[in-house]
Amino acid sequence: MSIQLELFIHPMCPFAQRVLYVMAYKGIQCQIKEIDLVKKPDWFLEVNPKGLMPALKVTTSNRVCLLHDSIVISEYFESFPGPYLYPRLTNDVVDSLEKAVLDIIMSTSIDALKRQIGQIYYNATPNDRELGYFRRTIAVVEDLIPDGKYFGFKALGKDEITLIDLLALPLIERIVAFKDLGLPYYQGVNLQNILSWYSRIRQLPCVKAYEMPLIRYVNLRKYMQSNKYEGLSLPASNYDSPPKI
Ligand SMILES: N[C@@H](CCC(=O)N[C@@H](CS)C(=O)NCC(=O)O)C(=O)O
Incomplete structure (x- = not known):
């Protein structure tokens, strides 16, 4: 077909x-x-x-x-042919139990990470409670990927890439992009495993093909914090520079 x-x-x-x-x-x-x-x-x-x-x-x-x-x-x-991103049983059928385990990581830890990215973009003055959420979310992610292992490693006992890694990647790219801006979120936060995971996954050709320069996220954040943000515009190179004041 x-x-x-x-x-x-x-x-x-x-x-x-x-x-x-x-x-x-x-x-x-x-x-x-x-x-x-x-x-x-x-x-x-x-x-x-x-x-x-x-x-x-x-x-x-x-x-x-x-x-x-x-x-x-x-x-x-x-579900298309090609390299698998969900674990398979011997007859190539998706292993529903292992998929369910990964889905839980997605709907808890990765979803929490998504909320934290929104915080960093929009909330420049987080209170102690918000900082606590951020730190706990990062600590949970750090714990899942010891020494940069893939996200399924702890739960499934194998260091193989799964869909969760590629779904988490855009969020982690932003966590990495914002790490040297002196934001209160990052004070005392350990990103060691996240940085190892990130430098590992960046080697994949699929990532090299579509990753954006991280500076664009930094500049986009500046747009979002100014009164000049109306939404994502084209071309993406608009975000090579910060908004003009
Ligand atoms: N849950 C959706 C969220 C998608 C989403 O929020 N996309 C934004 C752009 S990053 C959007 O389409 N916004 C609509 C708009 O800007 O008009 C997904 O995972 O695809």
Whole structure:
């Protein structure tokens, strides 16, 4: 069956980046369309009336489906042939128990990390309670990936990349990008395992193909903290420099 895939992204959106990394890891061919979130084109809103992004339009011989949400699209991609991102049983069937264990890491630790990225972007003056949440979240992640092992290591006893690593990567890229800005969040925080994991996963070709320079996240944060932020614009190189005051 022939399938045509059109993927709508903004290259600086962490959720779109998840999907790009998974797509590249699996070797899936998509037509990639970059969307300016400040002025969403009419043709995009016709395809995707809610304007949600990332979105994937899947056209098969007998139907057209629109998928959105980074996890849904990533799991759909994982079902394609290519290197596995979920553990398999001997007959190539997904090991549902091991997948469930990974899903729990995703919905607890990685989701908590996502909330903390939002805090760093928008909250320049965190109180003690907010700093405590940040530190606890980082400590949990540090504990999951000793010496830079992959995220499934502690729970599954094997140091193999899984979908969770690629879903976590855009979040960790931002944690790394903000680490030398002197933000209160990072005081006394140990990132040793996160930094080992990050330098390891960056070696993968799928990461090299789609990673952004980290300075763009630093500049985007400056936009978000100024009164000049209306949403992610194109091209992504807009974020090579901070906003002009
Ligand atoms: N839970 C969604 C979140 C996606 C999301 O928040 N995307 C942002 C861009 S990073 C978006 O589409 N915002 C709509 C807008 O800016 O109009 C996912 O994982 O895909």
